[in-house]
Amino acid sequence: MARYNTRSHKMEQRIVIRGHVEDIAKIKICAMNQGMDMSGFIRQILIKEKIINVT
Numbered sequence: 003m004a005r006y007n008t009r010s011h012k013m014e015q016r017i018v019i020r021g022h023v024e025d026i027a028k029i030k031i032c033a034m035n036q037g038m039d040m041s042g043f044i045r046q047i048l049i050k051e052k053i054i055n056v057t
Contacts (some may be wrong), residue, residue, distance in 0.1 A: 015053075 021029075033043035048054045 029040055029043065033040045036043060038046070045054070049056055
């Protein structure tokens with residue numbers, strides 16, 4: 003199911019990140035601490051770093 007929560011367009015593509023089990027766990031914990039899921043957390047980082055735009 004595509005998300006609309008941070009963009010006006012459907013987000014129907016996937017980005018796969020390979021990582022160590024502990025890395026993934028740390029990302030999940032940081033995301034949960036900020037009230038987000040991993041996808042939203044990583045998107046916010048990419049937006050903050052001006053890698054992607056919110057339009």
